[in-house]
Amino acid sequence: MASYEEVDVLIIGAGPGGAGVAYELKDTGAKIVCLEQGPWVTAPEHPHYHDEWEIEKQRGWAYDPNVRQLPEDYPVTGTTTPYMMNNVGGSTVHYAGHWPRYKPVDFRKGTEHGLEGTIDWPISYEDLAPFYDRNDEIYGISGLIGDPSYPDRKNAQRDPMVLPGKLGLKYAKASRDLGWHWWPSDNAVITRPRENREADVGMGNELSGSPTGSLSTPAHAHWPYNVRAGVDLRTMARVETITAEGGKATGAVYIDRNTGNRHEIRAKIVVLAANGIGSPRMLLASAQKGHENGLANSNGLVGKYLMHHVFAFCDSWFDEPVEGFKGSFGSPMYSHEFYHTDMDRGFVNGFGMQVARSFGPSYAAMGTHTGYTAPWGNEHRDFFSNHFANHLMVFMFGEDLPVETNAVTLDPTVTDSDGIPAAHVNYELHPNDIALAKYGIEKIFEATRAVGAVETNDTGVLYPPPAWHLMGTCRMGNNPQDSVLNKWCQTWDLPNLFVVDGSTLTTGGAVNPTSTIGALAVRAGEYIKRNYDHITTQKTTPSNADAPDM
Amino acid sequence: MNAVHTESGAPVGEAPAPWGAPEATVEPGKGGGYFETGRPRLGGLEKPVQFSEPRQAVIKALADTIIPPHPDWPDASETDIVAFCGRYITPTGYRNKHFPWADEDSFVAALDKLGQAFVDASPSDRATAVEALEKAEDPFFEQIRALVYYGYYSRPEVVLAIRRNVPAGKDYHGPPLPYGYIQSLEPWDDTTLAQANENGSYLETDQVERVDLSKLTWTK
Numbered sequence: 001m002a003s004y005e006e007v008d009v010l011i012i013g014a015g016p017g018g019a020g021v022a023y024e025l026k027d028t029g030a031k032i033v034c035l036e037q038g039p040w041v042t043a044p045e046h047p048h049y050h051d052e053w054e055i056e057k058q059r060g061w062a063y064d065p066n067v068r069q070l071p072e073d074y075p076v077t078g079t080t081t082p083y084m085m086n087n088v089g090g091s092t093v094h095y096a097g098h099w100p101r102y103k104p105v106d107f108r109k110g111t112e113h114g115l116e117g118t119i120d121w122p123i124s125y126e127d128l129a130p131f132y133d134r135n136d137e138i139y140g141i142s143g144l145i146g147d148p149s150y151p152d153r154k155n156a157q158r159d160p161m162v163l164p165g166k167l168g169l170k171y172a173k174a175s176r177d178l179g180w181h182w183w184p185s186d187n188a189v190i191t192r193p194r195e196n197r198e199a200d201v202g203m204g205n206e207l208s209g210s211p212t213g214s215l216s217t218p219a220h221a222h223w224p225y226n227v228r229a230g231v232d233l234r235t236m237a238r239v240e241t242i243t244a245e246g247g248k249a250t251g252a253v254y255i256d257r258n259t260g261n262r263h264e265i266r267a268k269i270v271v272l273a274a275n276g277i278g279s280p281r282m283l284l285a286s287a288q289k290g291h292e293n294g295l296a297n298s299n300g301l302v303g304k305y306l307m308h309h310v311f312a313f314c315d316s317w318f319d320e321p322v323e324g325f326k327g328s329f330g331s332p333m334y335s336h337e338f339y340h341t342d343m344d345r346g347f348v349n350g351f352g353m354q355v356a357r358s359f360g361p362s363y364a365a366m367g368t369h370t371g372y373t374a375p376w377g378n379e380h381r382d383f384f385s386n387h388f389a390n391h392l393m394v395f396m397f398g399e400d401l402p403v404e405t406n407a408v409t410l411d412p413t414v415t416d417s418d419g420i421p422a423a424h425v426n427y428e429l430h431p432n433d434i435a436l437a438k439y440g441i442e443k444i445f446e447a448t449r450a451v452g453a454v455e456t457n458d459t460g461v462l463y464p465p466p467a468w469h470l471m472g473t474c475r476m477g478n479n480p481q482d483s484v485l486n487k488w489c490q491t492w493d494l495p496n497l498f499v500v501d502g503s504t505l506t507t508g509g510a511v512n513p514t515s516t517i518g519a520l521a522v523r524a525g526e527y528i529k530r531n532y533d534h535i536t537t538q539k540t541t542p543s544n545a546d547a548p549d550m
Numbered sequence: 551m552n553a554v555h556t557e558s559g560a561p562v563g564e565a566p567a568p569w570g571a572p573e574a575t576v577e578p579g580k581g582g583g584y585f586e587t588g589r590p591r592l593g594g595l596e597k598p599v600q601f602s603e604p605r606q607a608v609i610k611a612l613a614d615t616i617i618p619p620h621p622d623w624p625d626a627s628e629t630d631i632v633a634f635c636g637r638y639i640t641p642t643g644y645r646n647k648h649f650p651w652a653d654e655d656s657f658v659a660a661l662d663k664l665g666q667a668f669v670d671a672s673p674s675d676r677a678t679a680v681e682a683l684e685k686a687e688d689p690f691f692e693q694i695r696a697l698v699y700y701g702y703y704s705r706p707e708v709v710l711a712i713r714r715n716v717p718a719g720k721d722y723h724g725p726p727l728p729y730g731y732i733q734s735l736e737p738w739d740d741t742t743l744a745q746a747n748e749n750g751s752y753l754e755t756d757q758v759e760r761v762d763l764s765k766l767t768w769t770k
Contacts, residue, residue, distance in 0.1 A: 048727040050592050055638065055700040058649035060590040069647050070589055108758035115763070124755045144743070149750035163735035172742060181750035184738060201730025211727065321718035326731035336750065346767030360722070361703035361712060366696065376616040376695055377677050381623065389718030431768035 003264075007031040007232075009528070010251055010267035012239050012282065015090020016514055017273030017501035019218030019226065020521025021528065023138060026229035028529055033265055034231060035254050037238035038072030038087035041219065043211035048203065054362035061208040063094060063468075071257070072236070074281075074416035078425035082277055083468045088235060089219030090275065092514060093209045095468070097188035097216060097330040098354060099141055100511035101132055101519075103150060105340065106399075109507045112341060113348040116430065117305045117402040121506040122478050122487035122544050125151065128519050131526075132156070135518040136186075139216035140194055142330075143186030149336045159191040163202060167322050167392055168332025171355045174447040180337035185354070187330030188216035188514070196224060204357055206329040214328070238418055242270060242286040242295055242497070247539060249295070249497035255418050268536045269496045269528060273521070276306065276470025276502035280408040281423040283474070283499075296474070296491035296499075301484050303409055305402035305472040306425065307508040308465045310351075310433040312396040312441050313369035316448035317455040322392050324358030331355050338443060339510055347435040351398030352510045353444055364388040372457045392448060396440035399510040400433045400465075402472050429463055437461040469513050474503035478544060487544045489524045495538035500524045526550065590648050594637025599654050601661075606632045607669045608661040609694075615676040616698045622715050624707045626698060634701035639693075652693040660690035 009025060011018040014036035022034055047056035058067075063083035065073035072086040084091045102125065105112065110120035133156045142159035145152075161184045164172065168184075175182035189206065190213075193199045197213030197220050206215045213220040227233055236257040243250045243264070251266035272279050280303035284294035294302055331354045339350040358368065364387055365380075367373035374383045406427045414422040438461060445456050477483020480492040489504055491497045500521050502513055509516075528535060531548050542548075601609065610627035617626040639657050640646040646653040660683075668679055683691040702708055704724075712719040721734045 045589065045592070047592055047725075049725050051704045051706065051724060052593050052700070053725050054704065055649070055696075056592055060592070060648075062649070067649070103752050104755040105753045105758050108755060111758050111760065113761055113763060126755060144746075146747060147750065148747045149752050151752065151754075161738060163732065163737050165731075165735040169736060169738075169742065172746075176742075176745055176748070179749060183746055183750065184743070200732070201727075202732035202735050203726040203730035205726045321720075323718060323721065323731075325719075325722055327735050340753065341761050343761050343763075343765040346765060348761060348763075348766070360724075361708075361719070362700045365699040365703060374699070376680065376698075378618055380617050381620050385716050388712070388716055389722065431770055432766070435768045 004251070004266050006266045007033045008267065009269045009271065010035070010265055011271045011273060012242070012252060013090065013273035013275065013278065013501065014088045014218065014223065014233060015273060015275060015501065016092060016218055016517045017521050018271065019089070019222035020135065020518050021271050021273065021500055021525040022226045022231050023222045024522055024525025025529055026226050026231050030532070032231045033267075034233045035237040035239055035252065036088055036233065036235050037257065038085070039235050040088045041093050041209065046209050046211035048205055048208065048211055053205065053208070054360050057208055057359070061094065063207070071417065074420070075411070075414050075422040076277060076425055077411045077414055077422055078427070080425035080427060080464050081467055082425065082470065083466060084275055084277065084470065088223055088233070089217040092188075092217035093219060094207055095188070095217075095514065096206055096356070097328070098512040099143070099186040099188045099330070099515045100334065100352070101150065102509040102511060102516050103339065106507060106509040115348060115401055115432065117404050118507060119477055119482050122476055128516070128523065129153070131519040131523040132515065135515065135522045138522070139188055139221045139518065140190040140197070141186050141216065142189055142191045144184045147183040149181050149183065149339065158186070162187055162189055162191060162200060162328045162330055162332060164332040165323055165327045167324050167327070167357065168355060170322065170392060170451055171394065171447065172333050174451040175335045175337070177450055178447060180335050180447070182333055182335045184333050185331040187328065189328045189330040190214055190216060196220065200328050202327045204325055204327060204329055205359065238420070239282060240418065240420055241288070242272065242282060244288065244291060244295055244494060247494065249494045269498065269532070271498045271500055271524070273499070273501045276473045277408050277423045277425065279499055279501055279503045280473040281410065281421070284410050285421055296484055296493045296497060298493050299480060301475075303473050304404050304407045305475055306406040306408055306427055307400050307402055307469070307471040307505075308427060308467040309469050309508055309510070310398045310400045310429060310437045311462045311465045312437050312459050313462070314394045314396060314441055314444040314448075314458045315368050315370045315372060315456065316392045316394070316445070316453035317387055317390050318392065318452055319390065319454050321389055323389050324391050324393070325360055325389060327357055329357045338440065345439055347432045347439070349399035349401070349432065349436055350510055351396055351436055351440040353440070353447070354395040354397065356393045356395055358389070358391050358393060361388050364391065369393045370457045370459050392453075394444045394448070396437060396444055397510060398433065398436045398440055399508050401430045402507060403428070403430055408473050427464060429461065434461050469502065469508065471502045471505040471508045471513055474499040475506045476504055477506060486541055486547060488527050488547055489520065490535070490541050492541050495541040496535055498524055498528070595641070598633055598636030599639055599641050600636065601632060601658070604666060605658060605661045607666075608664050609635055611669045611676060612664070612680070612694050613698050613702070615673065615680050616695055617702055618673065623711045624705070626702050629702055629705045629708060631698060631701050634704070635697050638697060650693045650696040652697070657690065657693065660688070
C-alpha cells in the first residue's frame with residue numbers, strides 16, 4: 001500500500017454505537033472518520049407509500065441479511081436468524097423503537113445468581129442513568145415518566161406518548177384486572193416534529209423504517225449533525241482488517257465498495273461498533289502477527305457469551321375490533337410483572353410482555369406472527385373476516401443466560417463479496433431460558449383470555465430466536481479474565497481500541513437493548529473526549545480501579 | 551443440459567437480478583458469490599414477466615380457487631393478479647434470490663401441468679387439484695398462495711372492500727403513509743392512566759442478593 005491517511009479517531013460502523021460516540025466527539029476539533037460498509041437508506045427506498053408494502057417486508061426489507069441479500073450484507077451461517085441491517089443508522093433502520101431501560105438489578109446478575117457465564121457489570125444503573133437521559137434527548141423519545149418499576153428518571157425528556165388505540169387499551173385493562181404491573185411504553189418515535197423529522201402520524205410498519213424520520217434512528221438523530229460538524233462519514237467503506245502494532249491499534253484497511261480499491265487509515269483511537277455479530281467477526285478476521293487468535297482476544301473470549309433474548313410470539317384473536325394495523329409499531333404498553341427472579345417459579349431471571357401492533361391484511365392472511373396461515377378455498381373469506389384486525393400480538397421475551405459455547409466465530413469456508421470470512425453463529429437455548437419462556441407464554445394467554453380472547457396461537461419457544469438483539473460477544477467486565485472490555489469499553493489487550501455496541505453488554509436484561517447501547521455510546525464518547533491524551537498515551541489498558549475517571 | 555445464458559451472456563445463476571438497482575462494482579460471483587447484487591425494486595419488476603393467454607387463464611383460475619369469488623368482494627381473478635405474479639417471480643436466466651423464490655421456468659411448468667383442464671374444471675375439482683399440490687409439498691403451492699394473498703390484499707379495490715365488509719377494518723387504508731392513523735386512534739384516558747402506577751416495584755442496586763438456587767427446577 002502506497003500511502004495512508006492519519007486521523008484522530010476512526011469509527012467502524014454507523015449504527016447507534018458509532019453514531020453515538022461520533023456525536024459526543026463531533027465538536028472537539030478532532031479529525032474523525034467513520035467507515036460504514038453500507039449506504040444511506042433514502043426516503044424513497046422505504047415501502048410505506050406502496051400498495052405492495054407488505055410483500056416488500058419479505059424482500060429488500062427482510063430482517064435477515066441471509067434472506068435480504070443486499071450488496072452491503074454479509075452472510076451469517078449456523079442455525080440462526082440474525083436480524084440486522086448494514087447501513088447508516090445500522091439495524092435501527094428497521095427496529096420497532098421499543099425503548100426500555102435496564103433496571104438496577106440487571107447490572108448485578110452475577111451477585112443474584114451467577115449461572116453459566118453470568119457476571120456483574122463493572123458499572124451500576126446509577127453510573128449509567130445520566131447517560132440514558134442524555135441519549136434519550138438526542139434520539140427523541142416519547143413516553144410517560146413515573147413507572148413504579150424503575151428508579152425515578154425525572155430529568156429524562158419525553159414527547160407525549162404514542163396513542164394506544166384499542167389494542168393498547170385492551171392489554172392495559174387485562175394487566176390491571178389481574179393486578180399486574182403495566183405502563184405506557186417509551187418509544188423511539190417522536191410525537192412532536194424536530195428539525196428534518198416529522199412527528200409520528202400513527203403509521204405503523206416501523207419494522208421497515210420510517211421515511212419521514214418519525215422513528216428515532218442515528219440516520220436522522222445523529223448523522224446529519226455529525227456530518228455538519230465535520231465528521232467524515234464514508235459509506236460503502238467495508239473494513240477488511242483492523243491493524244495493530246506494539247500493543248496498540250493503529251487503524252484499519254478498508255475496501256471502497258464503489259471502486260474496489262483498498263485504503264489504509266491510521267488513527268490514534270479506534271472505535272469498533274459493528275454490532276454483536278459484526279464486531280467479534282471483525283476482531284477475529286483481524287488476526288495478525290502478535291494477535292494470532294484475533295485482536296483483543298488473548299483470553300479467547302471474543303465472540304463468546306452471545307445472547308439474543310429468548311422469544312415466543314403469542315397471538316390472540318377477539319370477536320371485536322382490535323385494529324392492530326393502526327399506530328406506531330413501537331409498543332403502546334408493556335408489563336414487567338414477571339421481570340424479577342422469583343425462585344418459586346423454578347428459574348432465574350424474568351421476562352417482559354410487550355404489546356405489539358400488527359400489519360395489514362396480507363399479514364393476517366399469511367399467518368400473522370405465529371404461522372397461523374389463513375385457509376385457502378371455501379373457508380378463506382370467513383376466516384379473513386373473523387381474524388383481520390381482531391388480532392393482538394404480545395411478545396414474550398426473556399433474559400437468556402450468557403453461555404460460553406453460544407458464540408460467534410468465523411466461517412471457515414463462506415465469505416462475503418469481498419472475500420472476508422462470514423460470521424458463524426452457534427446458539428442454543430439454555431434450560432433456564434426455556435422454562436422461563438414457557439411460563440411467560442402461559443401468563444400472556446392468562447391475560448388475553450381474561451379480556452375475552454376467543455382464539456389463541458403461539459410459536460412455542462422460538463429456536464433459533466428472532467435475533468433482533470445481538471449481545472454480549474465483547475463484554476464489559478471486571479478484569480481481563482472475565483471479559484473483553486474494561487468498564488470504559490476499552491479492550492483489555494489494546495488500550496486505544498474501544499468496542500461500543502450490543503457486544504459490549506455484559507448481560508441482556510429482559511428489555512430491548514438499543515437505549516442501553518446508546519447510553520453506553522454517549523458515555524464512551526464523553527470518556528474519550530475528557531481523557532483523549534491519557535488514552536492515547538496508555539501503553540496498557542488500565543484496570544477498572546486505575547482507569548482515570550470521567 | 552446446456553448452460554443457459556442471459557442476453558448479456560452471463561450463465562444462469564451468475565447474473566445480477568434485474569431489480570433496477572445499480573449493480574455493485576464487485577464482479578458477480580467473486581469472493582464466494584454472496585450478496586453482490588442490488589436492492590430489489592419496490593413493486594417488483596419494472597418489466598413484468600409476460601404470460602401467454604392460456605397461462606394467464608390458469609393463474610386466474612388458481613386465484614379464484616385460493617380465494618373463491620364472493621358477491622361482496624372483488625374476484626381475485628379480476629385484480630391484476632397476473633401482472634402481480636409477473637412482477638414478483640424471477641425471470642429466466644437470473645438468480646432466484648428473493649421471496650417468494652419462484653423462478654419463471656418452474657412457475658410456468660407448474661402452470662402448464664395444470665393447463666386448460668384445470669381452467670375448465672369445476673370449482674371442487676380445481677380445489678382437489680390445489681389440495682394435491684399442497685399435500686405433495688410442491689413448492690409451487692406456497693409460491694402461488696403467497697402471490698395470491700399478497701397480490702389480492704394489496705389491491706386498492708380490495709382495500710375498499712375491506713373497509714366495507716370487515717368491521718375491524720373499516721379504517722384500513724392500505725399503505726401506512728402518507729396518512730397514518732393518528733385521527734382514529736384512541737388516546738389513553740385519564741382514569742386508566744391514573745391506575746397505571748398501582749403495581750410495580752424494583753430492587754435498588756444494593757438490595758440485590760443471592761437467590762436460593764436449590765429451587766431451580768430445570769436440569770441440564
